[in-house]
Amino acid sequence: MSSVIVAEEISVALARDEVLLPPVSFKLETGSALAVVGPNGAGKTTLLRVLAGLMKPTSGLVTVAGASIEERNPVFRRRVAALIGMPPLARDLTVKEHLVLVATSWGTPAPHADEQSDALLASFDLTRLANRFPHELSSGQVQLFSIALTMARPFNLLLVDEPEQRLDRHRLELVTGALEAHVTAGTTLVFATHSGDLVERLANQILEVGGVDPAAGTE
Numbered sequence: 243m244s245s246v247i248v249a250e251e252i253s254v255a256l257a258r259d260e261v262l263l264p265p266v267s268f269k270l271e272t273g274s275a276l277a278v279v280g281p282n283g284a285g286k287t288t289l290l291r292v293l294a295g296l297m298k299p300t301s302g303l304v305t306v307a308g309a310s311i312e313e314r315n316p317v318f319r320r321r322v323a324a325l326i327g328m329p330p331l332a333r334d335l336t337v338k339e340h341l342v343l344v345a346t347s348w349g350t351p352a353p354h355a356d357e358q359s360d361a362l363l364a365s366f367d368l369t370r371l372a373n374r375f376p377h378e379l380s381s382g383q384v385q386l387f388s389i390a391l392t393m394a395r396p397f398n399l400l401l402v403d404e405p406e407q408r409l410d411r412h413r414l415e416l417v418t419g420a421l422e423a424h425v426t427a428g429t430t431l432v433f434a435t436h437s438g439d440l441v442e443r444l445a446n447q448i449l450e451v452g453g454v455d456p457a458a459g460t461e
């Protein structure tokens with residue numbers, strides 16, 4: 243099977259040798275799930291930002307689907323969906339309108355986008371919040387909504403930073419199930435996490451960044 247991501251000794255450093263990401267190497271095959279683990283400040287988010295094309299490595303080489311990462315390349319953009327920090331949200335669009343907007347802007351015909359949005363809302367237990375504005379959601383609800391929004395568009399490589407953030411057990415189960423279903427369907431997943439449970443449930447490959455996380459595996 244071909245590798246979707248090949249990373250060879252990629253690192254990110256600022257001037258004066260401040261290291262954001264120490265050198266990491268890995269290969270990831272289509273349909274695999276890579277958990278990126280490590281203590282706070284180790285460089286997990288930085289690695290995801292590099293893979294999403296939001297930041298260039300200062301050394302090393304990385305390719306996605308055999309090509310160098312180029313945020314503006316339409317083929318790369320269609321391939322990769324990422325949730326790294328808060329997605330941009332419009333104050334005057336409802337939760338459902340956000341989902342429909344994203345789906346239609348990626349070419350989903352309007353009636354299908356409507357149905358798909360309803361299905362996404364239902365799968366994340368968000369149906370009753372469909373007509374709320376983003377600022378009317380709790381922090382955990384925003385996290386769920388953000389994950390749903392990330393999945394409202396096409397992708398075959400999904401990058402997610404700490405999907406477990408702010409979620410109760412039931413909602414985390416919904417998110418884990420959704421991620422699992424995508425991987426089963428052939429999506430390649432890279433996620434940064436502090437949850438040993440999530441690593442165990444989802445990952446078939448683990449990348450440790452910046453030393454051992456003493457908290458990993460204890461949740």
Ligand SMILES: Nc1ncnc2c1ncn2[C@@H]1O[C@H](COP(=O)(O)OP(=O)(O)OP(=O)(O)O)[C@@H](O)[C@H]1O
Pocket residue numbers: 256261262263280281282283284285286287288289434
């Ligand atoms: N814009 C920036 N300027 C300078 N240093 C930064 C910047 N962004 C992040 N860093 C530093 O880079 C290092 C890696 O940060 P990163 O966010 O990748 O860590 P992380 O492993 O995701 O941490 P956490 O588990 O806390 O989310 C940290 O030391 C952080 O302070």
